[in-house]
Amino acid sequence: MADDYQVQANGGDGIRKPLLELYVKASGIDSRRIGACLFCQEFWMELYALYEIGVARVEVKTVNVNSEAFKKNFLGAQPPIMIEEEKGATYTDNREIEGRIFHLAKEFQVPLFEKDPVVEKRIESLYRNFKLFLRAKTDYDKERRDVSSIESLPPQIKTHCNRVVEQLAGIDQLLADRGTRYLLGPSMTEYDCELMPRLHHMRIIGQRLLNFDFPHNLTYLWNYVLTAYRTAAFIESCPADQDILHHYKEQLNMFTNQRETLQSPTKTHTIPEEVLHDIRKRGLDQN
Amino acid sequence: MADDYQVQANGGDGIRKPLLELYVKASGIDSRRIGACLFCQEFWMELYALYEIGVARVEVKTVNVNSEAFKKNFLGAQPPIMIEEEKGATYTDNREIEGRIFHLAKEFQVPLFEKDPVVEKRIESLYRNFKLFLRAKTDYDKERRDVSSIESLPPQIKTHCNRVVEQLAGIDQLLADRGTRYLLGPSMTEYDCELMPRLHHMRIIGQRLLNFDFPHNLTYLWNYVLTAYRTAAFIESCPADQDILHHYKEQLNMFTNQRETLQSPTKTHTIPEEVLHDIRKRGLDQN
Numbered sequence: 001m002a003d004d005y006q007v008q009a010n011g012g013d014g015i016r017k018p019l020l021e022l023y024v025k026a027s028g029i030d031s032r033r034i035g036a037c038l039f040c041q042e043f044w045m046e047l048y049a050l051y052e053i054g055v056a057r058v059e060v061k062t063v064n065v066n067s068e069a070f071k072k073n074f075l076g077a078q079p080p081i082m083i084e085e086e087k088g089a090t091y092t093d094n095r096e097i098e099g100r101i102f103h104l105a106k107e108f109q110v111p112l113f114e115k116d117p118v119v120e121k122r123i124e125s126l127y128r129n130f131k132l133f134l135r136a137k138t139d140y141d142k143e144r145r146d147v148s149s150i151e152s153l154p155p156q157i158k159t160h161c162n163r164v165v166e167q168l169a170g171i172d173q174l175l176a177d178r179g180t181r182y183l184l185g186p187s188m189t190e191y192d193c194e195l196m197p198r199l200h201h202m203r204i205i206g207q208r209l210l211n212f213d214f215p216h217n218l219t220y221l222w223n224y225v226l227t228a229y230r231t232a233a234f235i236e237s238c239p240a241d242q243d244i245l246h247h248y249k250e251q252l253n254m255f256t257n258q259r260e261t262l263q264s265p266t267k268t269h270t271i272p273e274e275v276l277h278d279i280r281k282r283g284l285d286q287n
Numbered sequence: 288m289a290d291d292y293q294v295q296a297n298g299g300d301g302i303r304k305p306l307l308e309l310y311v312k313a314s315g316i317d318s319r320r321i322g323a324c325l326f327c328q329e330f331w332m333e334l335y336a337l338y339e340i341g342v343a344r345v346e347v348k349t350v351n352v353n354s355e356a357f358k359k360n361f362l363g364a365q366p367p368i369m370i371e372e373e374k375g376a377t378y379t380d381n382r383e384i385e386g387r388i389f390h391l392a393k394e395f396q397v398p399l400f401e402k403d404p405v406v407e408k409r410i411e412s413l414y415r416n417f418k419l420f421l422r423a424k425t426d427y428d429k430e431r432r433d434v435s436s437i438e439s440l441p442p443q444i445k446t447h448c449n450r451v452v453e454q455l456a457g458i459d460q461l462l463a464d465r466g467t468r469y470l471l472g473p474s475m476t477e478y479d480c481e482l483m484p485r486l487h488h489m490r491i492i493g494q495r496l497l498n499f500d501f502p503h504n505l506t507y508l509w510n511y512v513l514t515a516y517r518t519a520a521f522i523e524s525c526p527a528d529q530d531i532l533h534h535y536k537e538q539l540n541m542f543t544n545q546r547e548t549l550q551s552p553t554k555t556h557t558i559p560e561e562v563l564h565d566i567r568k569r570g571l572d573q574n
Contacts (some may be wrong), residue, residue, distance in 0.1 A: 039380065070538045075418050075538045076323075078365060093326065094381045128377050131362050209568050248430075251362045253355045 018104070019057040020047055023074075023081040027243035028235035028250055029261045031064035034239040038127075039094055040080040041237045045193040046101050046112060048233035055108045060237075067171060112189055119183050119191050122174050127169045127198040133160035137210055138252055149211055161212065165201075168214055168221055170190050171195075175220035181227055188233065196228040197238070204244045209254075213272075222275045223284040228271040240265030291310055303329055305391070306344045308332055310361075310368040314530035315537055316548045318351035323534035325414075325484050326381055327367040328524045332480040333388050333399060335520035342395045347524075399476055399480040406478050409461050413454045414485045420447035420460040425539055436498055446523050448499065451489075454495075455508055458482075462507035466512055475520065484525070491531045491555060496541075509562045510571040516556040527552030 016043045027033040028123075034040075049184035063070050063079055074081060077092035084091075105112040120253040136157045141147050152162055173252065175183075183191045203225065206212035214221060228234045242265050249256050271279075279285050311327035314320040321327075337343040350357050350366055361368060369387065376431050378384045392399040423444045437448055462470075470478045470520075490512065493499035501508060515521045526534075529552050536543050555563035558566075566572050 070537045072422065072540060075421070076534065088412065088415075090412075094383060097383060125375065126378075128375075135362070158380065246364065251358045253359060 016084065017055065017057050018084060019040055019059065019062065020050075020100075021083040021085070022047055023061050023063045023079050023083070024274045025079040026062035026064045027157065027246065030245050031062060031067075033243055033265060034237070036201065036239045036244040037079060038201070041197040041239075042190075043080050043082070043094075043101065044237035045099055045188070045196070045233040046105075046190060048236060049112055049188055049193075050101065050104055050108075050110065052227055052232070053108070055104060055110065056241060063284075082194065090198055091196065111187065114184055114189055116184055116191065119174070122167075122170055123191065123195050126157060126171070126195075127166070127202070128200075129160070129163050130202050133157075133164050133212075134210065134248070135252070136160045137212075138254070147209075147211055165215060168218055171224075172221040173188075174216040175280050183224075188231065189202070192228075192231075193233075194223075196231070196234050199225055199237065200228065200234075201244055201248075204241050205248050207268075208241075209248065214224050216272060216275050217274045219275065219278045219282065219284065222271050223279045226279065226285060229271070235267075238267060238269075241268050242266070290508050297490060304344050304521070305371060306346065306372065306452070307337075307387075308346045308348065308367075308370040308372070310348050310350045310366050310370070312366040313349035313351045314526065314528055314533065316533050318349060318354075320530055320552060321349055323531040324366060324490065327490065328484040328526075329480045330367050330369070330381075330384055330388065331524035332475070332520040333392075333477060335523060336399055336475055336480075337388065337391055337395075337397065340395070340397060340521070342391060342397065350502065351533040356359070370423075386525045398474065401471055401476055403471055403478065406461070407452075409457055410470075410478065410482050413451070413458070413482075414489070416447070416450050416454060417485075417489050419450050420451050420499075421492065421497065422539070423447045424499075434496075434498055447525070452502060457506055458511075459505040462511055470511075476516065479515075479518075480520075483512075483518070483521050486512055487515065487521075487525065488535075489532055491528050492535050494555075495528070496527055496535065500529070503562050503565075506562065506565045506569065506571065509558050510566045513558050513566065513572060515564070516558070522554075523555075525554060529553070 020039070020042055025035040025037035026045060027035040044060060046193065047056065047058045047060075051058040063081075065071075065078065074092070077090075080097060082091040082095070082097045083089070084100070089100075091100055102113050104110075137160070138151065140153070140157050150158070153161065180186065182188050183195065199221075208212070214225075217223070218270075242260050242263055245260060246256055248254075292558070309331055311331060312324035314322040324400040334343065334345045334347075338345045350368075352358075352365065356483070358379060361379070364377075367384060369378040369384045371387070372374070376387075378387055389400050391397075424435075424440065424447070427440070427444050437445070440448065467473065469475050470482065488510075490501065493501070500510075503509070529547050529550055532547060533543055535541075
């Protein structure tokens with residue numbers, strides 16, 4: 001209570017900005033680095049949007065979920081975890097975290113949670129299908145002890161890949177029809193906070209583990225990826241390529257070589273030259 | 288698709304019941320046993336309610352989150368996870384799981400998600416405060432190498448306990464005012480699916496680790512606990528005492544003795560005789 005008063009008394013602009021602390025999963029390589037937790041990045045991006053327009057103060061901390069200190073402090077809860085000390089609140093459930101961000105967005109009329117069933121339908125199960133493809137192809141490659149090309153895959157594996165490509169084409173088409181910078185319009189919404197990190201994971205893991213890339217003719221999709229790479233909320237919350245790769249290798253029980261863990265972290269936030277050329281020719285990056 | 292047709296053709300009553308598979312966290316003692324995951328039990332109870340009135344078919348499976356098979360199958364997702372094979376859908380996020388259950392409840396007019404801000408306010412942060420109490424007292428006891436009595440606690444630890452008791456008294460009062468079997472009325476809602484498992488954990492851990500019990504004069508609260516112990520959705524989804532204890536000890540980095548892991552699992556689903564007598568005298572268990 002005394003603390004509450006102090007903050008109010010010291011607030012120069014008269015508006016009380018809530019302080020939201022977000023605990024995100026640390027990388028398995030280095031617990032000071034951000035790990036590849038999709039829900040963590042999604043909420044981080046949403047909070048960043050609130051921070052950018054001056055609605056909230058945000059602090060992000062990485063936590064090593066295997067440390068005794070973390071376990072004892074949070075007794076079984078898993079990141080993302082959000083704390084709002086002034087209210088004595090700990091949000092350990094994605095529903096609660098979203099509920100609190102939703103409430104703040106509504107209070108300050110930030111259109112972060114506008115609904116669009118068409119977009120929802122178009123992006124749902126993309127990431128699930130990618131994971132099915134990833135598992136099928138890495139299993140196949142493991143048996144053959146080689147990273148096969150997409151063209152050489154037998155039909156039962158290829159079909160997983162085709163499904164992903166179809167869905168990517170559907171998103172490309174949607175973006176072409178709408179002609180907007182983000183999925184719903186000129187500003188970022190929760191759908192972008194959901195899709196952008198997933199697309200980036202798919203791209204990095206596609207390159208590094210699958211010999212797979214988004215088809216270069218999907219210009220609108222690539223332009224959207226480029227938009228992510230130019231969105232502060234995305235860049236700030238994005239794990240390094242090495243940390244993304246490490247996360248998936250761990251889940252797939254694949255050997256992580258020392259080179260990966262010792263490398264300085266890098267982030268692929270560029271797109272192929274050829275595609276960039278197409279985007280510029282069509283003036284898409286001017287949206 | 289062929290499967291879809293078969294189910295339809297075989298469904299005697301003409302209604303297509305969706306099959307929902309819920310993956311819940313296994314106990315750390317034995318992966319065939321249910322673990323003490325609160326979100327898992329919450330959704331299990333909600334699904335049980337849908338199953339009871341014939342709206343859905345439900346299958347529950349326990350998963351060992353540390354097994355290679357689990358990691359590979361779910362690539363980083365954590366329980367609770369819900370799968371609806373017919374729709375090709377995997378719900379890995381509490382928001383998605385709740386969304387799907389909400390949709391089904393709405394479709395079949397099951398009042399599982401009625402809103403009540405008073406109840407919401409009254410039960411929020413109870414479990415968080417309990418965890419603060421648990422951590423403070425176990426730390427204190429560890430230093431003293433003894434499980435102290437609540438009466439002997441220094442004020443800074445006692446205050447955590449008092450806060451929990453105050454909140455429990457608030458819930459007791461609410462139940463007294465309403466005179467209902469469940470929080471909102473004669474049938475179970477999501478609030479009960481949230482509160483009942485948390486109260487049960489608090490009771491088991493209170494007894495076993497803290498020398499703490501709910502005050503016996505909170506008759507309405509105890510009657511509510513008794514209601515849980517007579518609710519099939521709760522009983523079915525409830526982990527054994529040993530599995531609850533193991534979960535918290537693990538988080539608190541406390542030694543689990545062999546006796547606990549070798550014991551046959553038991554479930555405390557009774558309340559103190561004296562309290563039961565009060566409840567009967569007032570006819571509360573007839574609600």
